[in-house]
Amino acid sequence: MGKIANQDIIDKLSAQFGDKFTSPTEPFGLLTFETTANVIAEMLAFLKNDEDLKFGYLTDITAVHYPEEANALCVVYHLHSLQNNVRVRIKVSIPVSNPTIPTATTLWEGANWMERETFDFFGVQFVGHPNLVRILNVDDMTVFPMRREFALEDPNRVDKKDFFFGR
């Protein structure tokens, strides 16, 4: 698939970032690794500007909520190197009590709405974002609805209880 082997990317990143670059895996061939919120901006800039890697295309930014874990919010970046035809996925776990992470809008203009969407649904605070406000939900919403503690429907509803359906 890609013109650069995943192992080469791993070598390069671990040489540059040492122990800040952790747990690389390859689900379905897509190199996935973790890092911390204080080096993510530096790492994204390195991946984007490195002369061999050229991860110049930001595919997506999103988040996942794992309520059982200490750092419950996991911000996920998908980068794509169009020249080398290879993708990477970067995960950064941050605590719900202090969900701050540096913005990627300094590197890609396209990160603007992706981060606003992530903030809107998960409450991740992207520090340095020019206009971090809700984008899809109404402005007076007080919660972050994609977090796991928010049920899809009002749990007090009785008209959808199973016993009405004979289950």
Add this chain to the structure above:
Amino acid sequence: MSNFITETTPNRPVYVDNDPQSELTTLNLGPTHPATHGVFQNVLQMDGERIVSGVSTIGYIHRAFEKIAEHRPFYQITTLTDRMNYCSSPINNMGWHMTVEKLLGIETPKRVDYLRVIVMELSRITDHLICNGILGVDTGAFTGFLYLMEEREHIYEIFEEICGARLTTNIGRIGGFERDFNDIAFAKLNKFLEKFPPILREFEALFNRNRIFIERTSGVGAVTPEVALNYSWSGPILRATGVDYDVRVNEPYSSYQDFDFEIPVGTTGDVYDRFIVRNEEMWQSLRIIEQALEKLKGEPKGVFHADVPEFYLPPKEQVYNNMEALIYHFKIVMGEVDTPKTEVYHAVEGGNGELGFYLINDGGRTPYRLHFRRPSFINYQMYAPMSAGMLLSDAIINMSSLNVIAGELDA
């Protein structure tokens, strides 16, 4: 400028025209304006006919698909994907099926791949037909649109023959199709392949060298490849700037590597180039469909799904008469089948660009998390910045050529 905006809520600026010194006018373009082709709003500051600045407001038809998807088994999420880009919903459906198949390690037979390619390329044509037809309407040429809509109707008839639905198709299943294409579907497809090229040629003759159309579109919304990549653009509008990125070639899925086709690219990235790129992509889609029909002749007849009883619902008569089928039916519907605990990102080339599905599975009945990378959402964020300095009439055709679909924008 600043005393125009009363920042009651930061996202939805309420514009109050209370500055008598100001020469600027506030214009609400949308949310329900005939020229926006969907429910989204732009609050524009106008200096006469020229746009000074704009704020895009989206989310009017947000339906929380990602949240709903966390409560639905895999086979029920297909109907959610329909409602994203409803101009080419079969591509969304197929993209979702292929994501789940990648997760589960299902290998589909070649015949299924080719049938899928036919369906996906047909829906790419419907998507581009709408976009280019509407672009004509917005520049004042209504005729071309009417010619094209007749052909879109013929494609929808083919979809109707394959799956029973026209717009929100819910076409195919995990592992293949719910039924084989019947003879009427192939007959209609062949008739379409015969009748469509002359009409597309006529449409191109109306527009491509039309002086009024060129004057109207050329140079409008021109974007350099660097800026387009910086804004994470994808699809025809990125290719119009000259970047030959197409998921079908970069990461072939559904056996696209077996086909011989070209990726048309533009040079200036303006509205005219996007129009030409989309027209050329329709020709390439026709080429692919013809090749797929040719390849189908070499494949065993009657194969329309992979042999995966754990995930593919058995025929109903077997469920009532056969114990194995009943067990599998029960297991699929109740979500009792084990699935790998891993994550997968799968992208397909949608009508508007890279349509990605990021699926995190925890082995349960439903996805732990499903994120849609929606090309319209990511492409549209450049609209307000690039409108600054444009004439209002140019901004309208610029929006048409971005082909923003409100369903995909808001998800």
